[in-house]
Amino acid sequence: MENRPPANGQAQPPVLLSVQGLSLEYARRHAFRAKRTETHALRDVSFDLREGETLALVGPSGSGKSSLAKCLVLLETPSTGRILYRGTDILQLPPEARREVRGEMHLIFQDASTALNPRWTVTEIVREPLTIHSKGLSSAESTRLVIEALEQVELGANWHARRPRELSGGQRQRVALARALMLRPKLLILDEALASLDLSAQGQLGNLLLELQQRYAMSYLYVTHDMRMASVLAHHFAVLDGGRIVPRTLPTELIAGTLQPVS
């Protein structure tokens, strides 16, 4: 389903991420029964995401959205299917190459408050990706990058020395976003990343996301309940239900984009 016009005018940009026939089961062993119960979180999920475009993934609670996001960054291992990143199946990559790919995609967790190390300060948290993926940066330079990223999410100097529990939920979410931006990922997966923010903060970050996409040709997988925000950001929609991508027509006002853009 199309919404925003294609990113590069008429020419189709190349496919960045292609998910093919992905299935994931969570197995639970019981203490006294030999039988294992399995939750089918994903069933034969396929979709493509092109460079510089945004795919909004919507679906009811428990439909497998977070599970899909975790599969993409290799935190869960799907039972079948392929995840092609620039044409190579990342599930088959050796550990070294996997790490390289991981530097290019970044998942912002649904619950940012648990995704940050509670003992670290904001600066330390945001700096961490640099320590692994861009070695050989001087400390002054990395400090500058950290401050820049924090400014982008509107976290000023007086927040830098705080620890996660001293921040509000929305501020934590912004720290997670700043950390994600550090590596200039090619693919950003946002799992309800803006859900805990108020409308104006959502608008600000939404604009930031649009701007970054334009500047760096980033691709977003935007997981959300919020159709309004999705309609502003996304070029395409996919609906997940019961672990399957379902063909479903969205409310017409969404497709037409007649809702007020968030400012």
Next chain:
Amino acid sequence: MLRVTRRFVHALVLLLGVSAISFALLSAAPGNVFDELRLNPQISPEAVAALKAQFGVDLPWPTRYAHWLASVLRGEFGYSVSYRCRVGTLLWPRARNTLLLTALATILAWMIAVPWGIVEALHRGRWLDRLGGGITAILLAIPELVLVLLLLWLAARTRWFPTGGMFSLGSAELTISRKAWDLAQHLILPVLALALGTAPFLIRYVRSAISAVLDAPFLQSARGFGIGTARIVYRHALPAAANSLISLLGFSIGALLSTSLLIEVVLSWPGLGPLMLEAMLARDTCVVMAVVMLSAVFLVLGNLIADLLLYWSDPRIRAV
């Protein structure tokens, strides 16, 4: 600083309590060193009576406790009837030997347990973890005494290291470096026995502490953007697990100490263990009291050290 002072006062009160209770219990135990003297036909009943008066054994226990406390403050810890000297002079060299043993065993046990526990936690459910779990289970099941005897047997068979004591015969004439080498060889068996006896507990604990942190969502997310295992362990998991591990350190020092007393007796290590055993058999109350108190002091100190480390390592505690 306030916290440190408070902990110190706590420790003092605790030690006072321990000493009063042990003193009362020892006084309540039937028989004393003079009963044994009375059985000796070479000592006249008058002499025994005079000695009893000198040591004040017939005074009520609170009075004797007060006397004993005063003596402790002078560093004397009372008078040993069977050794015929102040307990203090008896105690210090022995305490030093015991401390040497427990300190080395603590270091060795932790040096084994931390890497081992981490490796098990990282390989949870896989064969390496199962193998490690099996080995620790076996070690846990073997009583320390059997472990020492096994090592003793090994030492006797292979003659790789000495089977007891602290120095070889005639070591007094050796040069300092030779003496140190001799001591090191004598240390192998007791330190190994102590460390192997304690390490399994520590391994289990380290494994579960690290596993708990590894499951935390913030580490999932870190792994999600490609943070390597080494960094996950050293920068995230270890600091987060440090609190509980440091508390365990204090505890492990105490546990090692009590095991040490036993092992010293078996391996005739001239520490507090044999001293305590002899004193108990001879009903030499002051010596027993002194050893009990010293063990309690070590235990309290161990926990105090752990507490200070905790204070130093955790910014959240410092902030309070």
